[in-house]
Amino acid sequence: MVELSNEKMVDMFKTMLKIRHFELRVKELVLKGSIRGGVHLYLGEEAVATGVCACLKKDDYITSTHRGHGHCIAKGGDISRMMAEILGKETGYCKGKGGSMHIADIDIGILGANGIVGGGLPISVGAAFSCKKRKTHQVVVSFFGDGASNQGSFHESLNMASVWKLPVVYVCENNQYAVSTHVSKSTSVKDVSIRASSYGIEGRSVDGNDVLTVYNTAKELIDIARQGKGPSLLECKTYRWEGHYVGDPMAYRCKEDVDKQKSENDPIVRFEGYMVNQKIVPASEIEQIKKETIDLVDKAEKFAHESKVLPVEKVTEDIFA
Amino acid sequence: MVELSNEKMVDMFKTMLKIRHFELRVKELVLKGSIRGGVHLYLGEEAVATGVCACLKKDDYITSTHRGHGHCIAKGGDISRMMAEILGKETGYCKGKGGSMHIADIDIGILGANGIVGGGLPISVGAAFSCKKRKTHQVVVSFFGDGASNQGSFHESLNMASVWKLPVVYVCENNQYAVSTHVSKSTSVKDVSIRASSYGIEGRSVDGNDVLTVYNTAKELIDIARQGKGPSLLECKTYRWEGHYVGDPMAYRCKEDVDKQKSENDPIVRFEGYMVNQKIVPASEIEQIKKETIDLVDKAEKFAHESKVLPVEKVTEDIFA
């Protein structure tokens, strides 16, 4: 168990809130019709990205997924440029060419969200191989879902990372569902972390809605990776609050289950309770933090709205370097 | 431990010998220049196909590999039509269109050798799904190598077979090498069977040069599959006597290792010793069996040599049904 400074914990709390309010705003905007394409929200899963990325340095890498906003924010992404991207603006991370599923910020190690489930895992092998070859002591974290753990790319990547002893931590966000498919119907093990044994690597399953547990476990595994001792697999059990995408009719699960999760297992409420209890931060300050977070999201939205769309003549640029 | 009749054991011995002499002949023919393309011999691995296929019924299915002659013979394939195929003749299993890597005999459940490493595993899922859906109590065995166990198709197939509880047994022939790459350099576990735990299925590793052990273990797993209790993974440890293909310079391993395996761990010599010791069959009869086997191979070769090549006008036939 690592000792965490109060400051660090407050930072993590801020990050979780930022993800929460960013996603709530994105949801509003989708429902208003301001955002096109499929948008997959990270609501309810904030502790995972936050706990894991809190262990990373700026130049460490992550590969992310179609449900990537949370990873991006936790790794230090700029929510104004994110919002601008999601609204398809020139000032967005990808000039409006990528949208929600392709946000990337190479400068701070975000090697991209990915529209292909399981598509990021092999890329993380390459990034980790690069860190090892260039002897930079950087580490890679590859996020993916429970559904993705059934892709062949998962298997090839973990095996190769293990054989080559690469500095990469595979973080499975088990939010119980892949679109409509419950994990029990698609995945032949109860704990995805069991699959670590297929690669002779460390595997852990933790309560993914407990940010401190996520942090502590991730820290341990990331340290191992950084020391050159190879990859590992961390499963964070969490729950997807929303439909697969905003607008999903969700014929496959009942509202009560979702409501129960929201009311009893909100990672932010849990962390807030802990911090207030432990007197890490007074309740009054929490209100202030929330207000400030919403202000940031307001600003991001304003920035995005006020930005322009890329001139269409530039649509065929950016293919080749 | 299943009681095996003497007759059954003698049959298995004959099968092993048939594979051995068939492969020796193929090797000769390759070295003579009568066979083109890549040919991958099963020499030294005879106990695996023999032990496993001895548990199967005629209408059970197998999927095979680039190193498939042994599987085909053990499943009841006709060595004359095999030899004709390898020599590219119209009377061959594929009319000369397939060659060594694509021999198939659907009528006796051989769903084909496969030039793609790992290509047969997903096909076995479909065949097993079909058996289950049609309620036929057939079983599928999918052969593949240690190298193939690192393909994504391995992972997807075993997971899906497990989730759907399909009647399929995955048989990994761990012959230590994938082309030049030793299993320890490519595969992150010591026993491939450990990977069964990733799918919540039974996994076993056995001495693949001991045909009775292979038989007994395969029998158990095939019975489980036939009873509708789902898939399993059986690793048979064996050794590839030849280069990856006939003509492989083998810069990656030393002759001594190979010679040691050949002299100390020949699956046929071992089985022969056992049978003579246990008085299952007198030594004299063994000589007779060997002679008969060689006669069969002679006949097959003769048949193949005397057969014609398909008229070239027919080359574009057989694409669509």
Place this chain on the structure above:
Amino acid sequence: MAEKTFAEALREAIKEEFLRDENVVLFGEDVGIHGGAFGVTRGLWDEFGGKQLFDTPLSEVAIAGTAVGAAMTGLRPIAEMMYLDFITIAMDQVVNQAAKIRYMFGGKAKLPLVIRTPCGGGRGNAAQHSQSLEAWFVHVPGLKVVMPSTPYDAKGLLKTAIRDDNPVIFIEHKLLYGTIRQDIPSEEYLIPFGKGDIKREGKDVTLVATSLMVHKALKAADELLKHGINVEIIDPRTLFPLDKDIIINSVKKTGRLVVVHEAPVRAGIGAEIVAMVTGEAFEYLDSPPRRVGGLHCPIPYELELEKEVIPDEEDIINAVKSL
């Protein structure tokens, strides 16, 4: 007769074939209660779930392989790839196994399988969810490639695909599912492969269009008529087998050819059609054939950018006028 959407027509085809032959099965990601990403199988779960309709894990390789193995052993599988883009993951099973097995085995196996999959852009799904890759499959001997443009065609062709003993890649444009309605006969019908359809008769220019582009071409044709150009629109419906005659006969009449598809122009199916026509009806061509297709870039996310990349009525009109 009853008016149906494209998705409904497909659903009807699937249901009818399920009922006709219990060996017809359909599987894919979230095709069960969820009804598939575009609702094609919605409502079928109660009657067929677990019997002929199956949800799979997120495993495109295993999905395609299951289709191959099931087809070889007595079933008539329909595998759904949630987006055509994801078939990239399963190309070995599609191209090296499904397409080649019968041939490699000297004519021994039958592979009555269909891979149904949605293609195309226009929904802001960006580069990895918007491709049109039909040209790849047309290039692979052993595959049949179907790309219907109307509910009527979709139903008749899907039934034919299911009854075909060979691997069929059945590509459905996402924007067709809910937007197009058409009267469909209540009696059973099948549409044979290799028969194109003249979607509009004309005499001045032959416009070969596929899938969604047929509808854009129809609109463009109305506009062009105002300029005195009477366009004949041919929908090949199946890209392999291709109805060469219907195209060549039209070109013989019009002397002019434009091919329109959504995929990028370069090495697209338009190249094949142009090359085929110039090879077989060169002397009838009064002007160089033109191709209209996507710009040479991945499909971008934002609306205006995406519109710029995907061909529209105006692009078609301009191409025809430029002849």
Place this chain on the structure above:
Amino acid sequence: MAEKTFAEALREAIKEEFLRDENVVLFGEDVGIHGGAFGVTRGLWDEFGGKQLFDTPLSEVAIAGTAVGAAMTGLRPIAEMMYLDFITIAMDQVVNQAAKIRYMFGGKAKLPLVIRTPCGGGRGNAAQHSQSLEAWFVHVPGLKVVMPSTPYDAKGLLKTAIRDDNPVIFIEHKLLYGTIRQDIPSEEYLIPFGKGDIKREGKDVTLVATSLMVHKALKAADELLKHGINVEIIDPRTLFPLDKDIIINSVKKTGRLVVVHEAPVRAGIGAEIVAMVTGEAFEYLDSPPRRVGGLHCPIPYELELEKEVIPDEEDIINAVKSL
């Protein structure tokens, strides 16, 4: 100057680039001590093994993904796919990731990666080890596609590929590795992408040929000269970017076009070249352009059958004569 085989020329390029930049790495199945299935990296292990040269597990998806991730983070990877046929397994990484990442990210990433892979038949390797799939990659925006025919070109183009900041699919015909020898300068040289090469000057017919077919075309040209037909042979060398000018200029001179490749004719690169030329130089064509390519079937195993499927000198001669 020294005489080198095609494989030696490639090896030299790799070695020189290894030495020039330690961030250049090469990995793939059995590329180490074994030297790769066709010996291209043979002899490099002692000097570079474990430093710039790496054996991988049998995992095409991970190999391609490693190239993508490594390229995005500072290396210049060369990934070897043992046979082009196996790239089917890795198509997501090639097509959805490598080709699109820079664009999807709005121009933010560089992807200096090369996928080297042998194509083609002629060795009795049958249907799953003999394909020529270059047309697929040409159809995908974001990929460059190289297909050299001589040792000189192979070396100069591979060096350019390694230094290019974009994904390059580098396709080497298996029959070229050991059969063709050519003098190669001892000084360093690079060959730019997008510049075709006139392998033989002529005035009567333009023959565009790729890879191994260049050599068959050269032989066919000798024969045709005896019949009084003087063929100009153009090797585009890179299929994307394509040197349109060199082809069009030649057609303007000759008025006649034949395109030859080993891949099946249907939707092959020949279709693109014919469509491009008819689009841009229609009025110069004196006869319908012809395509010569593989028959529409998988590549069979047996020698005579395989020969029948793959185009040869005679097929080229007949096509030229038929103009």
